[in-house]
Amino acid sequence: MVGFDLDLTLVDSRPGVAAVLRELNVRTGASVDVDLVISRLGPPLRVELANWFPTHQVDDAVALYRSLYPQLAVARSPALPGAHEAVAAARADGGVAVVISAKIAPLVQLHLDHLGLTVDAVAGDRFGDGKSQAMADHGVRAYVGDHVADMAAAQAAGALGIGVATGPCTANELRGAGATVVLPGLVDLPGWLIRG
Structure with missing residues (x-):
């Protein structure tokens, strides 16, 4: 997951x-x-x-x-490079992908539908402890995020924190917040999942 x-x-x-x-x-x-x-x-x-x-x-x-x-907002917001491939890699071989976001679930779903990103579940309006709880509720083993709060939430949930340096936080900040690994972006995630 x-x-x-x-x-x-x-x-x-x-x-x-x-x-x-x-x-x-x-x-x-x-x-x-x-x-x-x-x-x-x-x-x-x-x-x-x-x-x-x-x-x-x-x-x-x-x-x-x-x-x-x-x-x-929705039509103006493109998928980041590698997003489709990363989600597909997470769902390969019976895997499950869930989006856990601070954004409310209906708005998350609008983005996913607009971009053709298929996931198995959405948990919206979650941040900090709320993200950790959603990870626990969905059995998330690895969480991919761009923010130090994402890495702290993953660590609190006992999940691997996979930082992507595509947001406001630097690779060093993500590592300092508990990221197990920091990737330049989602393009590198499928290969990491196979190796990891």
């Missing part, structure tokens, strides 16, 4: 997230620094938006963001 993060692991969601945030700024009059946000994707949406909206407006901002996301 192999688990995958979504954003900046399977999907380059930066163009889509940027488009949604720009529209959020227009509609709310907020001053979200779009470039800063997309440079540090990983933590939950609510946590990020709390940096830009007063506490009493965060829930409304999250709801608006999520309502805009399907139309503005």
Whole structure:
């Protein structure tokens, strides 16, 4: 059983997230620094938006963001190189692939459907301990992610952390957070799975 993060692991969601945030700024009059946000994707949406909206407006901002996301983000967010091959390798010979993401499950599924990525399960709205619990619930033995929090969650779940240096965290940061191995990207994952 192999688990995958979504954003900046399977999907380059930066163009889509940027488009949604720009529209959020227009509609709310907020001053979200779009470039800063997309440079540090990983933590939950609510946590990020709390940096830009007063506490009493965060829930409304999250709801608006999520309502805009399907139309503005999905088509703008390409699969990262090797994503299809990595998922196929995880599912080969009776293997199972699950996506465990901080993004809510319906939005995760929109990306997967749009890109033709077939997985066996999706666990959304998970970060930190929530990702660890989802790994345990699904029997994940190895988790592939781009963020230090992904590697810490894998370690807490007793899973191998496979870091991919395609997101905001460096290879050294991923190793420092507990990654068993760090790969430049998903293109290298099928070969590693065969050897590992």
